[in-house]
Amino acid sequence: MKKTAIILLLAAATAAVFFYRADIFTKKGAIIKRTRFMMDTLCTIQVPNEAGVSKTEAAISRAFDRMAELDIKFNCTNPGSPLYKFNNARVPITDPEIVELVKRALEISRETGGAFDITVQPLVDLWGFFTTSASSQTVPSPQSIKLALSRTGWRRISVKNGAVIAADKDVRIDLGGIAKGYSIGEAVKVLKAAGVRSALILAGGQVQVFGSAAPGVPWKVGVRNPRKEGYIAGLAFDSETGISTSGDYERFFEVNGVRYHHILDPKTGYPARGLMSLSVITQDPVWADALSTALFVMGPQRALEFVKRQSGSEVIIVNAEGEIVTSQADKVR
Numbered sequence: 001m002k003k004t005a006i007i008l009l010l011a012a013a014t015a016a017v018f019f020y021r022a023d024i025f026t027k028k029g030a031i032i033k034r035t036r037f038m039m040d041t042l043c044t045i046q047v048p049n050e051a052g053v054s055k056t057e058a059a060i061s062r063a064f065d066r067m068a069e070l071d072i073k074f075n076c077t078n079p080g081s082p083l084y085k086f087n088n089a090r091v092p093i094t095d096p097e098i099v100e101l102v103k104r105a106l107e108i109s110r111e112t113g114g115a116f117d118i119t120v121q122p123l124v125d126l127w128g129f130f131t132t133s134a135s136s137q138t139v140p141s142p143q144s145i146k147l148a149l150s151r152t153g154w155r156r157i158s159v160k161n162g163a164v165i166a167a168d169k170d171v172r173i174d175l176g177g178i179a180k181g182y183s184i185g186e187a188v189k190v191l192k193a194a195g196v197r198s199a200l201i202l203a204g205g206q207v208q209v210f211g212s213a214a215p216g217v218p219w220k221v222g223v224r225n226p227r228k229e230g231y232i233a234g235l236a237f238d239s240e241t242g243i244s245t246s247g248d249y250e251r252f253f254e255v256n257g258v259r260y261h262h263i264l265d266p267k268t269g270y271p272a273r274g275l276m277s278l279s280v281i282t283q284d285p286v287w288a289d290a291l292s293t294a295l296f297v298m299g300p301q302r303a304l305e306f307v308k309r310q311s312g313s314e315v316i317i318v319n320a321e322g323e324i325v326t327s328q329a330d331k332v333r
């Protein structure tokens with residue numbers, strides 16, 4: 001895979017130009033951009049207008065519909081979903097799409113030494129990032145964290161004869177750290193099947209592109225500053241690739257000046273420490289999504305070591321001190 005150059009943007013003025021502003025570099029109206037709220041976040045698809053507005057809009061619409069379908073299927077709080085039935089009534093999951101994604105998640109758990117763990121659901125539930133408003137959130141007691149931890153562990157689920165099964169009655173699955181990447185990958189497939197030759201798909205903190213914004217003009221993507229308006233890095237993508245960012249600013253609350261956020265360390269049961277944000281640049285959106293969550297849990301040092309051992313992935317880290325470190329350059333501020 002072609003290596004993506006990470007351009008660090010230390011001046012806010014230049015940074016602003018970078019963020020998804022493919023339109024700046026192309027003719028007005030040359031890019032068709034549509035947005036829908038899904039997966040609890042804003043999703044945007046941009047496609048260069050090669051095939052005419054109505055044809056392009058129809059393709060974008062089909063891609064969004066596919067993402068919406070997956071949003072319902074992968075949502076463990078939806079009583080109709082196989083995940084809900086598994087979590088609440090131990091019904092083995094046989095939906096091939098979920099089975100495959102769970103399999104992949106378990107492989108990633110193994111590769112990341114358990115930093116990525118889809119059985120963190122009891123902890124996610126306990127911390128209440130998705131059920132309580134930020135203002136009413138409290139830090140759970142050490143005893144309740146211990147209890148929730150005793151109900152987690154990726155080795156307690158397995159895939160046998162095409163079904164996801166639980167080793168005991170307590171284990172529960174949350175695909176929140178990987179489903180968005182899968183959904184984006186499916187949107188790419190739908191767009192390509194509709195004849196689209198290049199697109200940019202954005203869902204919350206994740207972007208995937210293929211093709212280019214215009215002939216010879218790459219898609220431009222910015223990496224958000226985790227603490228204020230503006231961007232810390234810019235990327236120019238002109239081949240099939242993407243970026244996923246996990247950050248402590250997405251869902252959090254503060255108590256006595258301490259920030260508690262939604263990326264949980266499966267070993268401690270508390271929010272992972274040591275980072276403000278971590279972005280993974282790689283070709284496969286599923287890998288990008290899961291890896292950004294996993295590396296966030298691992299912390300800056302282990303994350304860098306992990307990525308440097310890999311080929312085809314880059315990482316941009318903002319550590320707890322606000323310093324930027326990338327797999328291409330050492331600490332820059």
Ligand code: AMP
Pocket residue numbers: 115116117118120124174175176177178245246247250262263264265266289292293294297
């Ligand atoms: P992301 O924003 O992609 O980093 O994913 C965070 C979401 O993944 C959280 O909202 C949880 O639903 C789930 N999650 C939290 N911690 C973990 C973890 N250690 N492994 C897998 N999923 C997690």
Ligand code: MG
Pocket residue numbers: 176177178244246288289290291292293
């Ligand atoms: Mg993720």
